[in-house]
Amino acid sequence: MTQAQRIVLASRPKGAPVPDDFRLENFDMPEPGEGELLVRTIWQSLDPYMRGRMDDVKSYAAPVPIGGTMEAGGVGEVMVSNSDRFDAGDIVVGRTGWASHAALDAHQCLKVDPDLAPISTALGVLGMPGHTAWVGLNDILRGQPDETIVVSAATGAVGSLVGQLAKRKGMRVIGVAGGAGKCAFAVENLGYDACLDHHHPDLAGELAALTPHGVDCYYENVGGKTLEAVTGRMNDHGRIAICGMIAWYSGKGLQDAMSLPKMWRAILVKKLRVQGFIVFEHMDRLAPFLAEVGPLVKSGEIHYRESVAEGLENAPVAFLRLLEGGNFGKQLVRVAE
Amino acid sequence: MTQAQRIVLASRPKGAPVPDDFRLENFDMPEPGEGELLVRTIWQSLDPYMRGRMDDVKSYAAPVPIGGTMEAGGVGEVMVSNSDRFDAGDIVVGRTGWASHAALDAHQCLKVDPDLAPISTALGVLGMPGHTAWVGLNDILRGQPDETIVVSAATGAVGSLVGQLAKRKGMRVIGVAGGAGKCAFAVENLGYDACLDHHHPDLAGELAALTPHGVDCYYENVGGKTLEAVTGRMNDHGRIAICGMIAWYSGKGLQDAMSLPKMWRAILVKKLRVQGFIVFEHMDRLAPFLAEVGPLVKSGEIHYRESVAEGLENAPVAFLRLLEGGNFGKQLVRVAE
Secondary structure (H helix, E strand, O other): OOEEEEEEEOOOOOOOOOHHHEEEEEEEOOOOOOOEEEEEEEEEEOOOOHHHHOOOOOOOOOOOOOOOEOOOOEEEEEEEEOOOOOOOOOEEEEOOOOEOEEEEEHHHOEEOOOOOOOHHHHHOOOOHHHHHHHHHHHHHHOOOOOOEEEEEOOOOOOHHHHHHHHHHOOOEEEEEEOOHHHHHHHHHOOOOOEEEEOOOOOHHHHHHHHOOOOEEEEEEOOOHHHHHHHHHHEEEEEEEEEOOOHHHOOOOOOOOOOEHHHHHHHHHHHOOEEEEOOHHHHHHHHHHHHHHHHHHHHOOOOOOOEEEEEOHHHHHHHHHHHHOOOOOOEEEEEOOO | OOEEEEEEEOOOOOOOOOHHHEEEEEEEOOOOOOOEEEEEEEEEEOOOOHHHHOOOOOOOOOOOOOOOEOOOOEEEEEEEEOOOOOOOOOEEEEOOOOEOEEEEEHHHOEEOOOOOOOHHHHHOOOOHHHHHHHHHHHHHHOOOOOOEEEEEOOOOOOHHHHHHHHHHOOOEEEEEEOOHHHHHHHHHOOOOOEEEEOOOOOHHHHHHHHOOOOEEEEEEOOOHHHHHHHHHHEEEEEEEEEOOOHHHOOOOOOOOOOEHHHHHHHHHHHOOEEEEOOHHHHHHHHHHHHHHHHHHHHOOOOOOOEEEEEOHHHHHHHHHHHHOOOOOOEEEEEOOO
């Protein structure tokens, strides 16, 4: 029987994950059942949320079991179709996991149009991260023209689209990113009005200088010091959409986090709205998102950037680098040509 | 010239206020200008928000200056009217401050109907605290039948109405209050399904037992340990309306507050909405509030309880007791008969 490859969770990380928390394995080629597809993974996604799945704590999804295949979205080619929804040769996006092949329920897969944009974008600007960006900006923050928005992880898969869409709405858009290279990219390629390096020793002071009219919307991807600086600049009736908190995912920086009473006071005195969301509960908004953003990607009006790791075996190291902010743009793994 | 009395801010408190932070003074009877009323205060309100006005920090209102009259709402009799909106002898509610007499802009005063209910209720169940309760429950939390709501400071001026209105909506209503007497009153007189003493050593465990279906809405008046316990019980898509945080007003309990990363994670994973509000921004909702709650107070279907300090000179001590939770029901000062 033909062999496939996958990466499983070898052990639960204590704090920051390490390479030994993952293990590359061969396994028997999966057999698609009735209504299923055998998919050969071409592109696999790496996203910060996967860190949460490695811990055995209550979250919006069950944790990956020890020895279980790490979860991921992937884009691949249909090798065998036991569904009348797809044909062999179709390109689909679905939950392939960190694996070279997967048997997937056809109802859980979406067809990818290779003529619209490179198929890898179905994991990025036209996939879950893009959808997340669009829902957070439009439905959660409800950003308005002439308002000021701060976007953390400004050049990431989500942030880079938030910034560009906010700019198209006529908002003043300030990014926060890690390092001069990302900040320059945010301003020059993504159209941010300004972008601040979160390593700056006086983040609050720099942010104040860049937001003379305060901050109305904060698209929160990171937590940490950035959150504290932005909170101090929030205007009355400001909104914070919590999409992620990567600075705190592995238990780092918890000691010097801003205090809850200080945050509570800001919410009360400034009458803020703080809201968490998860894109899977907004699938009714997938079609309008694609209808708006798909053509903008095709025409080149929306930019995106990818960071590619070569080969499934390199997924763990690329994932650890992503958690440290070492990626630059949407992090992908090229599993096959 | 006739003398009036007032209480001024003598010094800014460091932590919990003390009696010496206040000073009783005589002053010349105010002269009402054009469009103003001279009002003789009968009832003066004491509310937790006044603690914030004693500090020289940014808030939704300017701080009381040193030597300035402490701010308060009051109900009184119009002695002189330089406005065609009111006649001498009318009973009005307005911003009298901690004072026996005040000259008030007639446009900032509302007429009180002595036939609807005792005039003191214009400072409580039919005044700002009642309006706050109604807006928080209906417009911020948007409580629904069969949902579970937790109300902290459950027998206070605000909480006692939140609980009763929530019960009338068909919600499951759990109070949190300080001491067995208040808890018994909440259940027996206000109709709460249960009420938990916040001194209980296992607040989280007790709350879990009382909320088998979790918590959908939290009407937040206190912060502190109660907030931590409730957050652990919040359901997906739960809402927290921040109306106050009395446990943290004087810098107490800040060290052992729940951490912000933990709260942020709860908001993200449970997709919570946390919102601060201030009733003065919801004056368009005053009329519908009064239309609903006024008749219920008159008919006796809505209960309220008052805690009365006798004489302006006793306002400071009563205020300090209020901050410690020593009041039981709406705290008032009887300034005159």
